[in-house]
Amino acid sequence: MDNRTPCPICRTPNVARAAAGTSTAEIHCPRCGRFQVQTLAETQLLNSPPAFPPQHLLSGLCRNTWDALGEKVLVTVDLFKSWAELDKAAKLVVPRDTDLATKADYLLRHVRRRSRTLAEAVSFSPAELAVGFCANKAELLFCLRYLAEKGWIEEEAANPNPRKAGPQQGGGGVPSYRLTPAGWAALDAPSAPPGPPLAAVCLSLDKDADALWTQGLSAGLTAAGYTAVRLDGKEHANRITDDLVVSLRRSAVVVADLTGQSPLAYFQAGVALGLGKPLFWTCEEGESRDRKLWLETRQYLVTPWTRDKLDEFARRLAQRVEAALGRP
Numbered sequence: 407m408d409n410r411t412p413c414p415i416c417r418t419p420n421v422a423r424a425a426a427g428t429s430t431a432e433i434h435c436p437r438c439g440r441f442q443v444q445t446l447a448e449t450q451l452l453n454s455p456p457a458f459p460p461q462h463l464l465s466g467l468c469r470n471t472w473d474a475l476g477e478k479v480l481v482t483v484d485l486f487k488s489w490a491e492l493d494k495a496a497k498l499v500v501p502r503d504t505d506l507a508t509k510a511d512y513l514l515r516h517v518r519r520r521s522r523t524l525a526e527a528v529s530f531s532p533a534e535l536a537v538g539f540c541a542n543k544a545e546l547l548f549c550l551r552y553l554a555e556k557g558w559i560e561e562e563a564a565n566p567n568p569r570k571a572g573p574q575q576g577g578g579g580v581p582s583y584r585l586t587p588a589g590w591a592a593l594d595a596p597s598a599p600p601g602p603p604l605a606a607v608c609l610s611l612d613k614d615a616d617a618l619w620t621q622g623l624s625a626g627l628t629a630a631g632y633t634a635v636r637l638d639g640k641e642h643a644n645r646i647t648d649d650l651v652v653s654l655r656r657s658a659v660v661v662a663d664l665t666g667q668s669p670l671a672y673f674q675a676g677v678a679l680g681l682g683k684p685l686f687w688t689c690e691e692g693e694s695r696d697r698k699l700w701l702e703t704r705q706y707l708v709t710p711w712t713r714d715k716l717d718e719f720a721r722r723l724a725q726r727v728e729a730a731l732g733r734p
Contacts, residue, residue: 413438414451416465432478437533438465439472443481456486466539467500470512473519473537474498490651501539510549513538514558517585518593527562527582550583558589603658603734605632608675610668621716623661623688626723631734632659637674654678658734659727665690684731688723
């Protein structure tokens with residue numbers, strides 16, 4: 407690598423930069439790791455930083471993809487559009503800003519990667535902000551304190567003679583930490599078995615929605631072996647369509663209830679079909695029978711429900727899902 411320039415993501419000065427194609431550069435940054443960036447995206451990052459994603463999250467994605475996977479993220483303008491685009495391009499989990507457990511887990515695994523011996527302390531500097539997807543030093547210390555309170559890391563004792571501080575002393579005023587025996591054991595413990603696959607439920611009904619959810623949709627999907635997630639019950643901190651697409655992408659099965667003819671239910675169903683997800687349709691029996699659906703559903707099976715027979719509806723929904731897909 408040759409040309410020296412500021413990192414387009416974190417603005418660290420004098421990072422190594424080299425051409426990686428006709429319209430792509432490769433950056434080697436001490437904070438963001440190694441990544442590639444297309445010219446248009448680099449220009450926007452340097453001259454008119456996009457509102458999304460936050461700089462520290464993009465920096466963390468690039469750094470952890472390089473450190474943990476040995477791969478380089480290709481930063482394009484598509485990543486600036488939405489959570490859905492960012493999650494689609496990422497090969498690891500990008501934590502939301504309040505996802506303390508995930509950020510701390512990245513830091514814990516970083517300490518392990520840097521520990522050559524069991525008792526070795528690992529120093530932290532401003533460059534390690536990206537390891538934990540942290541916006542600033544205060545957030546980094548907050549995440550490290552969380553790990554310390556769980557008993558997985560411990561702070562290295564302060565050097566009594568600062569003039570003889572060795573390379574293990576943390577840079578930027580951040581202490582050094584080492585894994586505790588409990589931390590090593592937690593990292594070496596086998597992963598917990600995965601839970602049931604997710605089933606996203608598109609439910610926009612106002613009246614009777616809670617009863618339909620608990621007695622019908624959720625009960626039926628649970629009986630079929632899935633964990634039901636009600637999309638209209640999620641709290642969306644970002645643009646609602648971005649979060650919905652991410653939820654639909656992560657689900658193994660999608661159920662769309664068309665009662666009330668909500669445009670959002672049709673939108674969610676269309677996204678599910680575009681993603682290739684198994685899609686099951688439900689609707690209140692009267693609406694389905696009277697052909698009031700906006701969508702031509704003759705080529706699809708619609709499982710009807712009535713307010714006084716939700717238990718029977720749950721049983722029929724479970725049977726339909728199992729008949730189509732088997733048990734997960």
